[in-house]
Amino acid sequence: MKKLFSCLLLGCAGLIVSCSSDKINLDENPALIPVPQNIKLENDFFKLTSGTIIGLGKSNEEMVSIANYMNEKLSPATGYSLDVAHNGDIQFVLCSDTLLGDEGYRLDISSDKIEIKANKAAGIFYGVQTLLQMLPKEIKSDEVQDNKVWAIKCAEIVDKPEFPWRGLMLDVSRHWFTKEEVMKYIDELAEYKMNVFHWHLTDDQGWRIEIKSLPRLAEAGSMRAQRVGQWWMREPQRPDEKTTYGGYYTHEDIKEVLAYAKSRYVRVIPEIDVPGHSLAALVAYPELACFKAPEHVNVGNKFYGIDENSLCAGNEKTYEFLEKVFAEVASLFPDEYIHIGGDECYKGFWSKCPKCRKKMKDEHLKDEKELQSYLIHRLEKILHKNGKKLIGWSEILEGGLAPDATLMSWIGMEGGIKAAKANHQVIMTPTQHCYLDLYQGEPNVEPNTYSMCRLSDSYNFNPVPEGGSKKYILGGQGNLWCESVPTFRHAEYMTWPRGWALAEVLWSGYSENGWEKFWPRVEKHFERADEAQINYARSMYNAIVTPYKENDELKIKLGCEISDSDIYYTFDNTDPDMFTPKYEKPLSIPEGATWLKVVTYRNGKPSGKMITITIDELKKRI
Numbered sequence: 312m313k314k315l316f317s318c319l320l321l322g323c324a325g326l327i328v329s330c331s332s333d334k335i336n337l338d339e340n341p342a343l344i345p346v347p348q349n350i351k352l353e354n355d356f357f358k359l360t361s362g363t364i365i366g367l368g369k370s371n372e373e374m375v376s377i378a379n380y381m382n383e384k385l386s387p388a389t390g391y392s393l394d395v396a397h398n399g400d401i402q403f404v405l406c407s408d409t410l411l412g413d414e415g416y417r418l419d420i421s422s423d424k425i426e427i428k429a430n431k432a433a434g435i436f437y438g439v440q441t442l443l444q445m446l447p448k449e450i451k452s453d454e455v456q457d458n459k460v461w462a463i464k465c466a467e468i469v470d471k472p473e474f475p476w477r478g479l480m481l482d483v484s485r486h487w488f489t490k491e492e493v494m495k496y497i498d499e500l501a502e503y504k505m506n507v508f509h510w511h512l513t514d515d516q517g518w519r520i521e522i523k524s525l526p527r528l529a530e531a532g533s534m535r536a537q538r539v540g541q542w543w544m545r546e547p548q549r550p551d552e553k554t555t556y557g558g559y560y561t562h563e564d565i566k567e568v569l570a571y572a573k574s575r576y577v578r579v580i581p582e583i584d585v586p587g588h589s590l591a592a593l594v595a596y597p598e599l600a601c602f603k604a605p606e607h608v609n610v611g612n613k614f615y616g617i618d619e620n621s622l623c624a625g626n627e628k629t630y631e632f633l634e635k636v637f638a639e640v641a642s643l644f645p646d647e648y649i650h651i652g653g654d655e656c657y658k659g660f661w662s663k664c665p666k667c668r669k670k671m672k673d674e675h676l677k678d679e680k681e682l683q684s685y686l687i688h689r690l691e692k693i694l695h696k697n698g699k700k701l702i703g704w705s706e707i708l709e710g711g712l713a714p715d716a717t718l719m720s721w722i723g724m725e726g727g728i729k730a731a732k733a734n735h736q737v738i739m740t741p742t743q744h745c746y747l748d749l750y751q752g753e754p755n756v757e758p759n760t761y762s763m764c765r766l767s768d769s770y771n772f773n774p775v776p777e778g779g780s781k782k783y784i785l786g787g788q789g790n791l792w793c794e795s796v797p798t799f800r801h802a803e804y805m806t807w808p809r810g811w812a813l814a815e816v817l818w819s820g821y822s823e824n825g826w827e828k829f830w831p832r833v834e835k836h837f838e839r840a841d842e843a844q845i846n847y848a849r850s851m852y853n854a855i856v857t858p859y860k861e862n863d864e865l866k867i868k869l870g871c872e873i874s875d876s877d878i879y880y881t882f883d884n885t886d887p888d889m890f891t892p893k894y895e896k897p898l899s900i901p902e903g904a905t906w907l908k909v910v911t912y913r914n915g916k917p918s919g920k921m922i923t924i925t926i927d928e929l930k931k932r933i
């Protein structure tokens with residue numbers, strides 16, 4: 312335990328609890344993310360002590376596992392483990408309530424009892440998540456260490472998700488993440504009632520899953536030369552260089568991750584990205600290239616359109632390869648879906664390749680897009696043969712969608728809308744709301760990446776297109792591509808709090824005016840993440856600098872996602888603070904100025920990072 316005041320890793324912050332005198336003040340409402348569909352708070356409390364018992368009711372393996380999970384989450388803070396019995400003070404009740412569906416729950420907290428009711432174990436698990444977030448953060452110092460008492464505000468909650476697909480994707484190819492890190496990621500997303508982990512297992516920069524029938528995929532495709540530095544600018548692997556960076560998951564590793572995810576009601580969707588994004592596979596099996604496979608796995612150097620990274624679609628060996636890979640993947644992963652990628656397939660080599668050209672002629676395919684569609688149709692048949700359904704990125708629309716395919720729409724919502732109109736199921740993940748690899752605030756003070764997706768952009772995501780129907784929309788997910796994410800700490804930084812915003816939108820539903828009620832809860836969850844040593848970005852506090860032209864004059868608008876921020880600035884190369892000019896209206900640039908410096912304050916204290924931008928840079932941003 313880190314400290315006597317140890318906060319619950321999961322508790323909502325800010326409740327002041329004075330348990331020793333039995334006089335308990337719950338002076339703040341719990342900050343729940345995602346916000347429940349219905350919540351009625353009462354002015355009383357339930358006291359959690361070391362004597363509190365978890366009642367499993369109809370005891371089965373799943374109820375025991377949830378009780379163990381709950382103890383696992385509580386005990387680092389309490390120092391004790393709650394006893395488990397048939398009847399308890401915190402009672403799990405499996406019931407039959409049509410209102411709740413498969414994942415909904417009722418959570419009734421009264422002064423002497425807590426009841427979590429659900430149709431299925433998943434609902435009990437989500438009720439537990441809410442209960443854990445209801446627990447206050449602080450405990451009084453005069454409490455005896457081994458008999459801490461927590462007060463939980465009484466409430467009646469009825470809650471269920473808006474969408475069945477609430478996910479996060481982690482790209483483990485561009486950078487390698489251990490199975491322990493993957494499980495930590497799953498644990499963190501499950502705490503926010505997300506239920507899908509999309510595992511991007513293969514790409515040009517590393518093949519990360521053992522395929523026993525094709526051993527070179529892991530042996531040769533998972534390792535590359537060690538590099539740091541700017542992605543796409545890196546020096547390629549030299550012929551004599553050792554491959555010391557990388558790794559792959561064995562079948563045993565994967566089974567371990569799957570069992571872990573199952574205990575958190577998280578589905579795991581493997582992605583094997585074909586026919587493009589296959590450079591690492593071509594290094595392992597060069598005969599699958601149209602002409603000449605690259606000799607080394609890409610280290611983050613430029614190659615697109617120069618080195619081959621697409622499987623030859625004209626070669627029957629490619630289809631034998633796909634049969635083997637997807638049969639093994641299907642036998643390992645229990646979910647009904649397998650993601651086959653299908654995105655950004657470079658077809659420049661296909662158009663020159665004799666085998667590809669012959670295949671197009673033989674199959675009466677008018678262009679390379681139809682050749683891609685042909686390959687994906689065949690792949691769908693392979694998946695069906697193995698009892699699985701196919702998901703692919705937006706580009707699988709090109710040349711005609713496979714009959715039963717589910718589309719993951721990333722190039723805006725358009726592909727998703729088109730697929731839904733053709734009665735295909737859709738998962739919405741448009742870049743402007745869901746791409747967690749993008750900047751989340753002013754680029755000058757963020758680790759290098761590209762484009763912008765602020766926390767409020769993620770929060771303002773509505774998976775259902777305006778005027779459209781929800782019928783075919785399974786839900787959505789955040790995607791963390793890891794070209795510029797070399798460590799797990801940084802994966803957390805890029806994921807949270809945007810992942811919380813997506814979790815809320817996908818569970819509670821889109822709310823046009825929800826932002827102002829969301830960010831104060833995010834602040835409470837920052838405190839909780841601090842305690843759990845989970846990394847996150849505080850970019851929402853930084854100023855937003857927006858240059859624009861007005862009658863040929865360069866003007867600058869300053870703003871902040873957090874509405875009660877004050878913004879101070881300078882043009883004279885000194886650091887701004889609350890004694891320098893305060894931003895009131897769009898700025899004109901004083902003659903001769905070289906830099907604009909900006910900082911945000913809240914309640915008289917600096918809140919965001921100091922931003923320094925040259926005037927030349929501002930001119931370029933228009």
Ligand code: ACM
Pocket residue numbers: 654655704721
């Ligand atoms: C993608 O971002 N290429 C799916």
Ligand code: ZN
Pocket residue numbers: 600601622623624625626660661664665666667
């Ligand atoms: Zn070819």
